[in-house]
Amino acid sequence: MSELRFDPVKQKWSVIATERSRRPHDFLVERHEHAHGEKAQINCPFCYGNEVHTPHEIYAMRSFGKKNDANWLTRVVPNKYPAFGIEGELKRSGSGIYDTVTGIGAHEVIIDTPVHSMRLKTYDRMTVYNLFYTFRERVRDLSNDTRFRYIMPFKNYGLGFGTNIIHPHSQVIALPVVPNILKTKLKSAKEHYRRKERCIFCDILEQEHKDNSRIVYENQDFIAFCPYASSFPFELSIYPKQHAHSFAVITESGLTSLADMITEIFHRLDRVLEDPPLNMVIHTSPPLNYRPGKPDFWHSIKFDYHWHIEIAPRLTGYAGFEWGTGFHINPVRPEEAAEYLRQAGGI
Amino acid sequence: MSELRFDPVKQKWSVIATERSRRPHDFLVERHEHAHGEKAQINCPFCYGNEVHTPHEIYAMRSFGKKNDANWLTRVVPNKYPAFGIEGELKRSGSGIYDTVTGIGAHEVIIDTPVHSMRLKTYDRMTVYNLFYTFRERVRDLSNDTRFRYIMPFKNYGLGFGTNIIHPHSQVIALPVVPNILKTKLKSAKEHYRRKERCIFCDILEQEHKDNSRIVYENQDFIAFCPYASSFPFELSIYPKQHAHSFAVITESGLTSLADMITEIFHRLDRVLEDPPLNMVIHTSPPLNYRPGKPDFWHSIKFDYHWHIEIAPRLTGYAGFEWGTGFHINPVRPEEAAEYLRQAGGI
Structure with missing residues (x-):
């Protein structure tokens, strides 16, 4: 499980994210990929028909059909490599001068639209409405979990600036501490x-x-x-x-x-x-x-x-x-x- | 002149650096250059013999010769596009809810070594000694200026990670506020x-x-x-x-x-x-x-x-x-x- 660790001098938490655990060699591969653009996505996991390639759906806007079907407008799934885990007990502990909190939280991905190649400049009002409607629904739902002290919806846009997947998506994170x-x-x-x-x-x-x-x-x-x-x-x-x-x-x-x-x-x-x-x-x-x-x-x-x-x-x-x-x-x-x-x- | 502006909610200064003033188009050029590596440097301003291409020398470690000669071990010059200016009066002012301080400070570049292509992995003890000796001399000298509340030596290493010039260099910055x-x-x-x-x-x-x-x-x-x-x-x-x-x-x-x-x-x-x-x-x-x-x-x-x-x-x-x-x-x-x-x- 991930850990939040507190720096007693900087008065600042860091998230040690073990689900994303990486070895030195992995960073070299990433630097190489970063220099050469997006990974080839033959089967984009965020496109219609590939719903089985994401973790199980948490929420979706769709007018008919059942969970994990296609024909959604927006779709929310757990991050495949979450910085925080939804399962487990929130434990606070200390070790000498240091403090730790277990990395309990939520880390969700929102797929903004089924259209793989949509860019922000082509977002119409309906696409934006659907995205923010979904943000609101997730904030409301996650607010019911009393372990969470803060819920933050956000979007990283542009390859290499917090995302490696081109299909339009956003994130929602729920944290066990107030940042x-x-x-x-x-x-x-x-x-x-x-x-x-x-x-x-x-x-x-x-x-x-x-x-x-x-x-x-x-x-x-x-x-x-x-x-x-x-x-x-x-x-x-x-x-x-x-x-x-x-x-x-x-x-x-x-x-x-x-x-x-x-x-x-x-x-x-x-x-x-x-x-x-x-x-x-x-x-x-x-x-x-x-x-x-x-x-x-x-x-x-x-x-x-x-x-x-x-x-x-x-x-x-x-x-x-x-x-x-x-x-x-x-x-x-x-x-x-x-x-x-x-x-x-x-x- | 640059300005420091204080955000009353985030409790945080930003430096509005007019010397570096850029128009939207400039950022496009930079994105393009970033994607295509270093600008061609025919005459590296940090190499021996090109001393005239930098602003006037502030300090150098050299065993003989005069200011702005070659044959230095380390060399300190003002940043060509400084975030802070050394000349002028330190003025604090307010406008409604906002606070401003004039961007008085120092922004210096330290050329670590005359060797253009030296990488951190080939730094020997003498090169590092000279760099930190220079850091110390600059911190001591800038500490005499009572307008400065903080002096910070630092190094950005790697093209696109805070520098676009490959010739090994570092920076020293003196600030009119404590960060x-x-x-x-x-x-x-x-x-x-x-x-x-x-x-x-x-x-x-x-x-x-x-x-x-x-x-x-x-x-x-x-x-x-x-x-x-x-x-x-x-x-x-x-x-x-x-x-x-x-x-x-x-x-x-x-x-x-x-x-x-x-x-x-x-x-x-x-x-x-x-x-x-x-x-x-x-x-x-x-x-x-x-x-x-x-x-x-x-x-x-x-x-x-x-x-x-x-x-x-x-x-x-x-x-x-x-x-x-x-x-x-x-x-x-x-x-x-x-x-x-x-x-x-x-x-």
Whole structure:
């Protein structure tokens, strides 16, 4: 089973993923494959008719037929090499100065669409709707498991940027601990709310509206802008305009509006950057069923946290400077990035 | 001038580097170049005789001759596209919810050796000694500038992993703020010292010694091990065995011992992973001349902080999961990695 190990100096968890265990030679093979593009996929396991080549289906959007049939719109299966295992007991242990938690969690793959060669620039509103509908269903379902402290849907797009399979897919991960990045966000939000009785994210949206130089696109329910302190060139944040702590509570009408927003952003990114590799993450509140010992903390999240989506095209690297400082060097001013994306025009 | 911008939610600085300013098209060119290897270097600016093609020399190890002559052993020049500028006033300003600091700092390139095609696996002790001697001289010199809150020497190795130039080189960066990662480390160290009157790093070294499963190599003055919560496969930490807060205080005899250690590690990494791309960072204490308002904090660093070197081969990616959580997924147990590196044998 995988293990989460805590670094007492960096105050940071690492996942030692034994299911993915690899020997030195495996990395050489991967470097070679990476340099020579995608592995030949004769039978793509994510295409219609190859359902037997994935682990057993967890969820699917389909209007008829039974589990593991073809004719689905989206399909969710366990990751074949999961970083976290769904079975087993959550155990916390210590050894001297070090802490460990068993790698209990979920690691699921969402197949976005049956169309093998679809690129983000050809995603239509219905494809995006189906994907985010599926994200919502998985977050809702996984929230019922009280072992999980955080659930994160995300997408790695572009060969070599977190994926080696070309067939469009995303992921959902459920974790037994609250990750550092979320902890910091929750803490900032809580501190701001305590002092001002206002949501820090709502305050940011208001300032972005007034300033107007970083906004890329907005519709009735959502706003997209290049964040003031963007770590990456053409980085984007997307927020619901109405305060809401959790992505899980989004309605069908909200999903329709979100589908418009995301499709718009994918198309604009393609126009400006020609089908760039990217990562997309949904930052939602931790499931509220987790409340041991800290009832106030979890109760107040509804007021002080505001869910959002972050998208980062992968144009710059992650090397010694970023690793050593935690900073990123971004060679494009967010105001300029926003201007390019505004002028790129709609779908 | 570049700007540091602070994200009030993530509590994290980003560097908006205008000297490196790029337009969307530039990224396409880079993606193309990345896919097709190194740019043709007819006149490598880092080779003997091409000294005029770099900005004016800051420092060099040479036994005779004058500035910008050839016949150097190592040579330090300003980065041609610096993320930080040495000239100008350090200004802190705010705009609503956002904070900004002018991008004052230093961004230097160290040419490790005159030998254009030297790889880490062919670094001998003298080459490593010269490099670290140069690191020390630059840290000492930059520490005199009271505008700088942190100085970090580091190395990106491998085309596409933070560098596009094959001629062996490293970097030193001086920052006007203390980076998040160091802040967390300082805080953990201080908290541990306050409770136990012991250095947390010395405690870790003691536990690693007792456990013995993650130690790779040690000599009289240094110890190298794969850290318990390694974020990356075959990650290594190197510590001086005697407590010392700052790399700047290392003696010539210490440098000789360090050169043995680093050469040993480079060779073993090559034996196990065949010349892997890697990042190396020296984590030293902030310069102690900075003490405004917090005399105790800066005074106690001598006792609670312990300088060290981190090396991470770049075998796994940085994608949505890492970006969204701050965790890394490491598919190799540090105990196994240490075993491979131990068995790889010495130089």
